[in-house]
Amino acid sequence: MITSINPANGDQIATYELHDDAYIDRALASAASAQKRWRRVPIEERVGLLVSMAKSLRSGKAKYAAMVTREMGKPIAEAEAEIEKCAYNCDFYAEHAPEYLADEVVPSNATESVVAFDPLGVVLAIMPWNYPFWQFFRFAAPAFAAGNGAILKHANNVPECALAIEEIMREAGCPEGLFSTLLIEPSKVAAIIEDDRIAAVTLTGSTEVGAIVASQSGKALKKQVLELGGSDPFIVLADADLEEAAKVAVKARYINVGQSCVNAKRFIVEEVVADRFVELFCEGVAALKIGDPMERDTNIGPMARKNLLSTLHNQVERTIASGATLKAGGKPLDLDGFYYPPTVLDDVTPEMTAFREETFGPVAAVIRARDAEHAIALANDTEFGLGSALWTRDVERGKRLARDIEAGAVFINGMTASDPRYPFGGIKRSGYGRELGVYGIREFVNIKTVWIGPAKATK
Template sequence: MITAINPATGKALATFEAHDDASVDAALCAAAAAQKAWRKVKVEERVGLLSGMAKALRVGKARYAEMITLEMGKPIVEAEAEIEKCAYNCDFYAEHAPRYLADEPVRSNASESVVAFDPLGVVLAIMPWNYPFWQFFRFAAPAFAAGNGAILKHANNVPQCALAIEEIMNEAGCPKGLFRTLLIEPQKVAGIIADDRIAAVTLTGSTEVGAIVAAQAGKALKKQVLELGGSDPFIVLADADLEQAAAVAVKARYINVGQSCVNAKRFIVETAVAERFVELFCAEVAKLKIGDPLERDTNIGPMARANLLSGLHVQVEKTVAAGATLKMGGKPIDGHGFYYPPTVLDHVTEEMTAFREETFGPVAAIVRARDAEDAIRLANQTEFGLGSAIWSRDVERARKLARDLDAGAVFINGMVASDPRYPFGGIKRSGYGRELGVYGIREFVNIKTVWIGPAAAAK
């Protein structure tokens, strides 16, 4: 049985029977057959599905946003923004996919050879609960435009969102069988990855799960895109606009109750301005409202699951025991639901838990750096390499420092965010491959050389 629990109350919302083996086999068979027909449809026609997806998302935005909030606790205003972002992503690829997938001519020796971009087949999408719609549509819009089919295995604490995605795809006019949501337990995933009807795998999730899926897909020689954990540094140099940096830093840390791989997690501040930054940061944190995530002025709702809350609290306790200063928060909130207050840890050093591990929740770790070079060293002193930020009034200097950061993205004087115009992904234990942009749409294609000899080209 798969049960959705409201994290604001701790009470069950709905329970579903998992799909059995026969249902899984039927879904794979239908997807493989539908994709063979879909790949023959011209990309200029395929993008009509994406426009339909965008329309269905916007029409149902209020209902889908409330569903997100009830199943995983995201504040309702942020949930509405998530749905709108999904629709924008679909619109973006509807406009740009034909150009991104157009044959690229390669001319030499009078030849008119091309590089073509053909679909791979049916992609298994293993998706997380923290952005239950965005993570799927971020992958799906380019994947369907490229001619692929998809099977969704969503996180089991958001089954209603998972089924709603299938509803959206049907309303958008998705060819029968080309997409299917499967409600299954994790132990069923390995068999699906190994199935010959699956051509590739995409996963957004933890580093630990990513390693398991990579091994399973690698054994089957299946292409993978992995977007995994992160411990993003937010570097504040001495010449930064501290007021603006602190305000953005709070949003970068506590959006989605701190439950995002690209939340800023380690705030690395030059010692010369650290005290002032901490003062400004804490003042901004104090403005955040904790409460019912369905209320429009709530900034901090519950964490998604009880075990996530307890694990985060252990990380806080270990960090404080090691010598960090607890400035704000630090204890679970009594009462119903999985609430943890915005927490600020100061004087965190590189051997402490909050520095070494990903803190997936509303906890900020403030680290002091001697100078800019030390800040870069500290930023790179992690097994992760997803996003990063640098704050400085000297943009050219920040641009040069950005090249020294081990990360898939560097944002200068801003917070890390995904955007369909730019490639998104990480290095090191944050995964590999890219989503979004032209690079994202080409992850799940066969980049095919079609060579035409001079004699043939001359006719």
């Protein structure tokens, strides 16, 4: 049994029966069969499904956004933006997939051989709760356009959203069986990965779970894309526009109640401007409204689960005990639901918890750097390497410094975000592989050489 809980008040929303082994087997069989037919549909026709997916998302945006807010606490305005972003991603790949997957001619002296991009098969998508629609559609639009099928194993605290995704795919005209949602316990995943009807695996989740899935997939020799944890640096150099940097920093840290792998988490600021940055940053934090996530002016809703709140508070307490200065927040709020205030920790140093561990919630750690070189060293002093931001008025210098930052992305004078136009993913313990862009759509394809020899004349 899976139970859905409203994190804004702790009330039970609904319960759902788990799918049994027979249901799982039928889903895998149907997906494998449907994908064999789907792969032969011309891509110009396959992308029509993506157009329909975008229409279904937009037509149901109010309903689906309310589900997101109800099940995991995202403020409603952000939930609506998430649904719209899913639709935009579908539109983007509907337009660009034929170009991205077109055969590439490889000229040679004797032949005109090509590189072709064929689908792999059925992909198991293991998805998290923090962006319950976006994380799936980020993967699904390019995967379906490329000719693959998919099985979704979603996080068990968002079953309503998981089933709604299945509803959207049906409404969009997805071929029967090509996609299914499975409501299962994590213990069932290993057997599904091992099943011959699964060709590949994509996971967005914690580094710990990523290591388990990587091991299971590697044992089965299945291709994987892993988007895992992050402790993204937000580097502010002495010549930065401090007012703009602080304004963006507040959003970068506290959007989605701080529950994102690519939220800025470590704010590394040159010492000469650190006091002023912290002052501006704390002013922005103080202006955030905490409350009912269904209200449009709410910035900070509840955290998604009670245990997440407890873990975060423990990290804050350990960091303060090590010598950090508490500037704002710092303890759970006396409200119904799982509310933690936007918290700012100053004078954080590399041996402290908030520097070393991923803080998955509304807590910002400010680290003071001697100079730009020290700031880059601090940014790289982590096991993670997902996103990063660098603030400087000297853009050319910023470009040079960006090459020294160990991350899958560097945003100069902006907030780290995913965008269908650009590849997204990490290095080190933040995972491997890429989603989005041309590189994302080519993750779940067979990059096939088709060598064409000279034709001999017939007699």
